[in-house]
Amino acid sequence: MTTRAAHLTPSLILLVGLGGAVGTGARYALTSAAPVADGGWPTATFVENLLGAFLLGLLLESLVRRGPESSGIRRLRLTLGTGVLGGFTTFSTLAIEVERLGAAGHVGTALAYALASVVLGFLTALAGVLLGARLHERRLARRARSDDSAGSGRALEGSQ
Template sequence: MSRPAHRDPLLLLLVAVGGTVGTAARAGVAQWLPHEGGLPLATLMVNLVGAFLLGLLLESLLRRGPETPRQQVLRLGIGTGALGGFTTYSAFALELHQQLAAHEVWLAVGYGLGSVGLGLLTCLLGIAVATRLGGGATR
């Protein structure tokens, strides 16, 4: 019987390395689009791009049939690791708190609802692109 993924040191290392790469990419975006009040564009952008890529990745892997060891490596390394490190809902929550603390209620409401709604839409778009590229057939 094989070891569960969450107890496999190599898979845990893979997730950690992927997370490091994703976090570094997010930090690069934050340097490129610094937040100076108003709408936190860097956080919004990484979360939307991450949602799209995660939808694309997971749907693509699903359409290939039962998970193989290679697919598990892709799912954990890219999905959980890199995209998990790239996206940042902790920063999103902190930014909402800061907007509310600054009495920017409408900005917080718009940012909160917009981020979640657009995140769902971009994830669905990623799934649709994977479906289109995969010919619409599963397994």
């Protein structure tokens, strides 16, 4: 069975768009709650991008640990990853903020903000991946304990 490309599937495009609207709305709310002073650190964008990187790492690791991508997992990945988190994070605003800080003479802040965003973005995405892997291992261990205790119960019933 051939899977149709996501960008050619109207229902998947709709899911990405709906997810994007949710993510963009959340980003707007956070940005509105934390305005930036002239020459100040763009806290809202910084938090949005780091939180988004962490959640994307967690989401993708959790989904890949479930095995081959089913149509349901594909919809979830596209809705939450591409849609919600794609709308919530914003590289373009990061780039504009770095340019504006530099143009206003706040070169040190611009460089620190750019570097911190990239380095910490990578590290928070990695933390999300590691958490996703850890949660998966815990789920497997819980399942193994549950299977062991169910097997022990059946063995006791058979011996009576």
